[in-house]
Amino acid sequence: MAIAVKTEHLTKTFQHIMHKEPVNAVSDLSIEVQEGEIFGFLGPNGAGKTTTIKILLGLVYPTSGQAWILDKPAGDIETKRQISYLPETPYFYDYMSGIEVLDFYASLFGIDGAKKRSRIEELLKIVGLYQDRHKRLSQYSKGMLQRIGIAQALVNDPKLLILDEPTTGLDPIAHSEIRDLILKLRDEGKTVFLSSHQLSDVEMVCNRVAILNRGTLIKTGSLDELLLAGQFKIEAENLDKAMIEKLKEVSTYIDSKSNVVIIEVADGEKVNAVIDMIRPTGGRIISILPQRRSLEDLFVEIIREVNKK
Amino acid sequence: MKLGTRITLAIIAVMLIPPIVGLQKAIDPARKQFQPGRGVGSVMTDMGNNPVVLPSQFVAGTVIGLQEVVAGLLWVRTDEFFHSGNYEAIIPMVRMITWLDPHMVDVYSVGAWHLDYNFVDSGQRADHRYVVPAIKFLEEGIANNPSIFDLYFDLAFVHYYLKIGNFEKAEEYMRLAAKHNPPFYVYREIAHALEKQGRVDDAIKQWQECIKIGQEELARNPKDTGAVTHIQVSKRNLDSTLIRKVERANLGSRPTDMGFDANFKRLGPRQFLISGKINVPDGARVFLTLTDSDYKEPTLKNFSWDVDTDATALWETQIHGISINKGKFHKKYDLSKDIKQYPFKKDKYTLTLWFDPRCAPISAQDITGWKGEGITDKQYLDTSIPGVKMVKKVITLNRQDIL
Amino acid sequence: MTMLTIAKNTLGEAMRKKILNIFLLVALAMIAFAVSFASFTMREELTIIKSFGLGVIAIAGMFITVMLGVNLVPQEVERRTIYTILSKPVRRWEFLLGKFFGALATILVNLAFMAVVFLVTVAWKHQWQPEWALLKGVLMIFFQLFLLSSVALVFSIFTTPVVNFFLTAGVYIVGSLSDVTLSMSHGADKSPIVKGFYWLVHYLVPNFANFFTQNPLIHPESVIKNELLYYAQNIIYAIIYASVLLIIAILAFERKDM
Ligand SMILES: Nc1ncnc2c1ncn2[C@@H]1O[C@H](COP(=O)(O)OP(=O)(O)O)[C@@H](O)[C@H]1O
Numbered sequence: 027m028a029i030a031v032k033t034e035h036l037t038k039t040f041q042h043i044m045h046k047e048p049v050n051a052v053s054d055l056s057i058e059v060q061e062g063e064i065f066g067f068l069g070p071n072g073a074g075k076t077t078t079i080k081i082l083l084g085l086v087y088p089t090s091g092q093a094w095i096l097d098k099p100a101g102d103i104e105t106k107r108q109i110s111y112l113p114e115t116p117y118f119y120d121y122m123s124g125i126e127v128l129d130f131y132a133s134l135f136g137i138d139g140a141k142k143r144s145r146i147e148e149l150l151k152i153v154g155l156y157q158d159r160h161k162r163l164s165q166y167s168k169g170m171l172q173r174i175g176i177a178q179a180l181v182n183d184p185k186l187l188i189l190d191e192p193t194t195g196l197d198p199i200a201h202s203e204i205r206d207l208i209l210k211l212r213d214e215g216k217t218v219f220l221s222s223h224q225l226s227d228v229e230m231v232c233n234r235v236a237i238l239n240r241g242t243l244i245k246t247g248s249l250d251e252l253l254l255a256g257q258f259k260i261e262a263e264n265l266d267k268a269m270i271e272k273l274k275e276v277s278t279y280i281d282s283k284s285n286v287v288i289i290e291v292a293d294g295e296k297v298n299a300v301i302d303m304i305r306p307t308g309g310r311i312i313s314i315l316p317q318r319r320s321l322e323d324l325f326v327e328i329i330r331e332v333n334k335k
Numbered sequence: 336m337k338l339g340t341r342i343t344l345a346i347i348a349v350m351l352i353p354p355i356v357g358l359q360k361a362i363d364p365a366r367k368q369f370q371p372g373r374g375v376g377s378v379m380t381d382m383g384n385n386p387v388v389l390p391s392q393f394v395a396g397t398v399i400g401l402q403e404v405v406a407g408l409l410w411v412r413t414d415e416f417f418h419s420g421n422y423e424a425i426i427p428m429v430r431m432i433t434w435l436d437p438h439m440v441d442v443y444s445v446g447a448w449h450l451d452y453n454f455v456d457s458g459q460r461a462d463h464r465y466v467v468p469a470i471k472f473l474e475e476g477i478a479n480n481p482s483i484f485d486l487y488f489d490l491a492f493v494h495y496y497l498k499i500g501n502f503e504k505a506e507e508y509m510r511l512a513a514k515h516n517p518p519f520y521v522y523r524e525i526a527h528a529l530e531k532q533g534r535v536d537d538a539i540k541q542w543q544e545c546i547k548i549g550q551e552e553l554a555r556n557p558k559d560t561g562a563v564t565h566i567q568v569s570k571r572n573l574d575s576t577l578i579r580k581v582e583r584a585n586l587g588s589r590p591t592d593m594g595f596d597a598n599f600k601r602l603g604p605r606q607f608l609i610s611g612k613i614n615v616p617d618g619a620r621v622f623l624t625l626t627d628s629d630y631k632e633p634t635l636k637n638f639s640w641d642v643d644t645d646a647t648a649l650w651e652t653q654i655h656g657i658s659i660n661k662g663k664f665h666k667k668y669d670l671s672k673d674i675k676q677y678p679f680k681k682d683k684y685t686l687t688l689w690f691d692p693r694c695a696p697i698s699a700q701d702i703t704g705w706k707g708e709g710i711t712d713k714q715y716l717d718t719s720i721p722g723v724k725m726v727k728k729v730i731t732l733n734r735q736d737i738l
Numbered sequence: 739m740t741m742l743t744i745a746k747n748t749l750g751e752a753m754r755k756k757i758l759n760i761f762l763l764v765a766l767a768m769i770a771f772a773v774s775f776a777s778f779t780m781r782e783e784l785t786i787i788k789s790f791g792l793g794v795i796a797i798a799g800m801f802i803t804v805m806l807g808v809n810l811v812p813q814e815v816e817r818r819t820i821y822t823i824l825s826k827p828v829r830r831w832e833f834l835l836g837k838f839f840g841a842l843a844t845i846l847v848n849l850a851f852m853a854v855v856f857l858v859t860v861a862w863k864h865q866w867q868p869e870w871a872l873l874k875g876v877l878m879i880f881f882q883l884f885l886l887s888s889v890a891l892v893f894s895i896f897t898t899p900v901v902n903f904f905l906t907a908g909v910y911i912v913g914s915l916s917d918v919t920l921s922m923s924h925g926a927d928k929s930p931i932v933k934g935f936y937w938l939v940h941y942l943v944p945n946f947a948n949f950f951t952q953n954p955l956i957h958p959e960s961v962i963k964n965e966l967l968y969y970a971q972n973i974i975y976a977i978i979y980a981s982v983l984l985i986i987a988i989l990a991f992e993r994k995d996m
């Protein structure tokens with residue numbers, strides 16, 4: 027499969043005049059996004075997500091390293107025909123109506139005439155703004171603005187969509203509407219590069235994620251890999267005190283308050299070890315459950331770990 | 336954008352700088368004619384002894400191209416000085432205004448008029464010191480507006496003809512006015528200026544010329560009522576001049592005795608009475624000058640905008656003259672209100688009283704002739720001007736005679 | 739074509755800006771107000787109205803241009819509309835020139851409004867004889883503002899709108915004082931450093947004074963030599979100078995982080 031987005035050792039340092047210390051917004055970032063993926067780009071505020079996206083679009087020049095989009099260097103003008111971008115809390119000319127804004131963006135792609143008109147109508151229907159198409163944007167709600175933002179991002183029927191925090195500041199209903207839209211895009215076979223600090227969005231829609239903190243990549247992989255990684259919960263009975271002490275050495279967590287002891291271990295090999303330890307002493311294993319962590323937990327865990335260092 | 340493209344663009348930008356400098360050098364010399372009154376140099380110089388400093392809001396106005404408006408506003412303010420008779424302040428003001436907008440023709444004519452006619456609210460005064468600045472000012476206006484007739488004629492008629500009584504100069508400037516598409520009356524005034532010089536035959540030729548000009552215009556534009564009137568007036572004047580030429584031909588053989596005399600009587604400090612008698616019809620005027628004995632008439636050659644503030648020069652000629660009523664004339668003078676205009680700082684003063692037939696009205700000239708051919712007087716006949724006869728009495732006064 | 743789209747959009751937005759409309763209305767009112775100058779003779783009155791009208795058009799045009807120019811690009815960055823535009827197939831220089839020509843069109847429309855009112859006012863005071871020659875003055879003002887807006891555009895890439903406002907206004911004033919700079923760059927009594935400094939200022943700072951050509955317009959009787967040549971030189975001057983400024987703007991904008 028072709029590669030939609032790729033960065034190699036991407037680094038961006040901002041030298042602000044007022045501050046003495048330069049800010050490393052992105053440092054040594056290498057990621058790859060396959061075509062057709064919904065890629066979650068995660069990190070707390072200030073992690074460098076927006077900066078990375080701006081580099082990909084050619085809005086910001088990297089200090090070092092390289093970036094490609096659809097196999098072309100970032101910022102390539104022809105590639106921009108096949109991609110689209112929804113910025114973080116976007117703003118559009120609010121003196122225009124919905125239909126005028128889309129008309130403006132369609133013109134930037136050189137779409138014209140009847141084709142333009144039908145495309146705009148179609149988009150307004152997709153995002154559910156057809157009724158309000160003649161209203162000025164200054165009268166739109168936040169959710170409506172976000173939907174017009176998505177509509178402008180779809181004007182050129184892009185292969186790759188780059189969405190920067192599309193759900194920030196929206197109410198739960200608008201939130202889920204956006205999520206449904208992204209899923210629909212996935213079904214159409216589009217690649218989506220989705221940046222967020224809100225994990226609930228990503229968890230439900232993304233195939234793969236990268237986690238960024240203070241400009242550095244912490245973890246990247248498929249969601250299953252990341253979330254499953256190493257969490258097994260073993261329930262067992264008839265364990266004596268000495269056994270429990272021994273088990274503490276291999277487990278990450280033990281709950282021995284009741285008869286049924288809960289043992290958590292980090293990976294499959296440790297599960298075998300625990301079984302081997304319990305079986306000979308007459309202990310009984312009730313269940314072994316692979317533990318899929320919530321992304322929230324993983325995220326908090328990782329960030330905490332990194333910050334400790 | 337590729338690096339190569341960027342470098343090329345940068346090179347083009349650098350290469351365009353010499354043409355910018357070159358164009359500016361070509362534009363600079365031509366700019367003056369599009370923007371008069373913008374040179375800083377001229378504002379500092381030549382402003383007389385009261386240089387005006389432009390208030391800052393006016394300066395701001397001139398910087399952004401509103402100098403004509405600023406000139407207009409200053410002109411309105413100058414009005415105050417006219418009313419207060421502060422002539423020393425008028426010179427720098429009008430010069431400033433015309434520097435800002437050298438095409439404000441009315442400022443030249445009204446400004447010059449205020450200078451040498453010296454009208455103040457209390458009455459008219461005739462301070463001779465401002466005559467030359469007024470002429471100079473108009474000459475400057477003419478130099479700045481050489482292609483319109485207005486200022487030539489203004490200088491000729493209002494100043495040389497009416498005020499000063501220099502009909503040769505008046506004719507000279509009227510002829511210049513005539514070259515710049517003037518109204519009809521300019522041609523007629525040339526004829527009058529010739530009559531005043533006693534050049535009767537030239538005047539007759541000019542009247543004929545006037546009629547010709549009117550008829551030519553009528554041929555071009557049959558509906559021009561102005562031309563019709565002009566032809567009528569010119570014809571009438573031509574007839575009158577032809578008749579007068581005959582009537583006045585023999586005046587010299589039977590001259591009239593003017594019986595002229597004039598006296599000075601002090602009434603109080605700077606107050607005096609002039610009285611006398613002369614044998615000419617009503618409407619004619621006796622002229623008077625009362626100046627420092629060492630007063631030198633300023634000339635255009637050694638000219639300065641700074642008038643001599645110590646000099647006294649009361650100069651009552653032409654319309655300022657004392658009118659004659661049934662062979663007698665008298666006028667009271669009170670100069671105590673105008674100490675600045677008439678300072679009387681010297682010890683000796685010369686009072687001259689005379690009658691000049693060239694400046695007299697037609698009824699008087701029917702007796703005296705154009706140049707005084709018909710005049711005689713036992714005591715005061717004066718023939719110092721070749722070809723002209725007039726009567727003149729000179730009285731020398733001390734300072735205490737006046738103060 | 740994208741340039742045209744952006745230019746049209748810029749014009750459309752600018753014409754809706756209240757502040758610019760206010761300047762325009764004030765200017766229109768002031769031109770009409772000039773009619774009330776009464777204490778002059780006919781000729782003087784016409785002179786004052788023409789001078790005042792051209793002056794007001796120049797000043798109002800100057801303010802409109804500066805207000806427009808300093809915000810032209812920074813505003814797009816500030817409200818982040820530039821991101822959506824530049825992520826579309828729009829080259830940075832296309833965007834920049836699109837904005838610039840949009841601003842220029844705005845200036846032209848504003849000048850046209852004012853010129854119409856001005857011409858009608860003058861014609862009304864002059865027995866309804868239209869004085870088309872006055873349009874030459876407006877044309878020169880337009881090219882002056884063309885140059886001025888490219889100055890504002892260059893500064894807007896390096897500075898904030900407020901700083902830019904004072905910079906551009908400063909350049910305008912210095913460039914309007916070219917009689918001072920010219921006379922200071924000559925003369926035997928001045929030091930070479932002073933003369934050199936004023937030489938640079940006179941020839942390298944955009945010379946806005948060049949474009950004031952009111953004399954022959956206000957006083958139609960004045961005799962002008964090579965009038966057409968002068969206008970042509972000025973227009974070429976404006977175009978060449980603006981080209982240099984636009985190249986600088988394009989190059990700086992090209993490498994700027996948004
Ligand atoms: N133009 C800029 N100048 C200086 N610092 C910047 C600039 N843009 C971003 N930064 C800094 O870079 C870091 C990353 O910012 P950003 O990419 O916006 O993070 P995120 O989008 O993940 O919240 C932050 O510390 C931010 O303050």
Ligand SMILES: [Mg+2]
Nearest residue numbers: 072075076114
């Ligand atoms: Mg961000």
